[in-house]
Amino acid sequence: MSALFGRKREEGKTALVVDIENGSVGSALVYLSPQQPPKLFGEVRRRAPLLFSRSAHELSRHIEKAAREALIHVGEVAVRLRAHPNLAHLGTPSHGHIFLHAPWSTMSFNDAGYPMVAVAEDFLSAMRSLHTTTLGEIPFFFHAFGATTAPLLPPLYEITDDSLICVVSSEVVELLLISGGAVAGYATIPFGTHTLLRTLTVHGGMSEHEARSLFTLSYHHGREALDASVAHYSAEVRDVARELLANHAVGEVFVVAHEPYAEWFAQALTHSELENIFTSGGRVRAVRPHHITPYLAAHARKPDLALMLGSLFADYRPSVI
Numbered sequence: 001m002s003a004l005f006g007r008k009r010e011e012g013k014t015a016l017v018v019d020i021e022n023g024s025v026g027s028a029l030v031y032l033s034p035q036q037p038p039k040l041f042g043e044v045r046r047r048a049p050l051l052f053s054r055s056a057h058e059l060s061r062h063i064e065k066a067a068r069e070a071l072i073h074v075g076e077v078a079v080r081l082r083a084h085p086n087l088a089h090l091g092t093p094s095h096g097h098i099f100l101h102a103p104w105s106t107m108s109f110n111d112a113g114y115p116m117v118a119v120a121e122d123f124l125s126a127m128r129s130l131h132t133t134t135l136g137e138i139p140f141f142f143h144a145f146g147a148t149t150a151p152l153l154p155p156l157y158e159i160t161d162d163s164l165i166c167v168v169s170s171e172v173v174e175l176l177l178i179s180g181g182a183v184a185g186y187a188t189i190p191f192g193t194h195t196l197l198r199t200l201t202v203h204g205g206m207s208e209h210e211a212r213s214l215f216t217l218s219y220h221h222g223r224e225a226l227d228a229s230v231a232h233y234s235a236e237v238r239d240v241a242r243e244l245l246a247n248h249a250v251g252e253v254f255v256v257a258h259e260p261y262a263e264w265f266a267q268a269l270t271h272s273e274l275e276n277i278f279t280s281g282g283r284v285r286a287v288r289p290h291h292i293t294p295y296l297a298a299h300a301r302k303p304d305l306a307l308m309l310g311s312l313f314a315d316y317r318p319s320v321i
Helices: 056-083 122-133 145-156 193-201 208-214 226-242 261-270 291-295 304-315
Strands: 014-021 024-032 039-047 091-101 105-109 116-120 140-144 162-166 174-179 182-189 250-256 283-286
Touching: 024 056, 024 140, 024 291, 024 304, 039 056, 039 304, 056 174, 091 145, 091 174, 091 304, 105 140, 105 145, 105 182, 116 140, 140 145, 145 162, 145 182, 145 250, 145 291, 145 304, 162 226, 162 261, 174 226, 182 226, 193 208, 193 226, 226 261, 250 261, 291 304
Parallel strands: 014 091, 091 140, 162 250, 250 283
Antiparallel strands: 014 024, 024 039, 105 116, 162 174, 174 182
């Protein structure tokens, strides 16, 4: 039972959680129990290679490969658990949740202002086939990552006012306005962590390994190519946020990203001019794994933030459990 939502169930179940980003795929099994918070195990994340051009076909091909590897890993974990007499119940998932980032899912709003999520049909078919061949015929549900996990953050931080969620993935930034606990506005920006890595390797004279290592350090200025790219990111966020927040005043911006990028992107925004976002003052904060761990019974030694958020969603969704 998640301490965040306080729901109870009659019996424990194992669910599959899959996070399909635009530069990597993560998967895990999560045990959902009426006696304790979600317990994650078998976690793995497979990364697609850093592409130096945004080819939708190439990106999709690499993501499908990463998804296959991630699901095979979880399938092998499940088989080993089922072979153990005392752990067989953990290795038998009853259902699955697949969370999709842009561009695999898109969001729009109907005339009543209700958010409508669409999943790319060809990508949907590929994931259905892959899911069935690796884990068998269990029911599974597709979700847009931002639409399902961003509304978890205000109650997590005990925020009741409107807030802005900035989900930074490898190739896309998704901005979600959260009002009254629901998504009230949505926009995307073609910018992500891979944008900065490409900038550093192509224009900064660094290897990919050096570029990735740079983001494990504290946010700092001094590299011309990186500073220009960060300025572009901050300006894009400010411009798009101005339109999203035309009728809303927010005091919190949450940055959601894989480690170690969340804090880095949050600091980049903090150091920019934010009058377009905060009309009456506010703050930018990075969502870090240690903010989520109090609501989980178990997780990997090196926590995966997206899978942790996915497990919280799986824990409270009443229409499935």
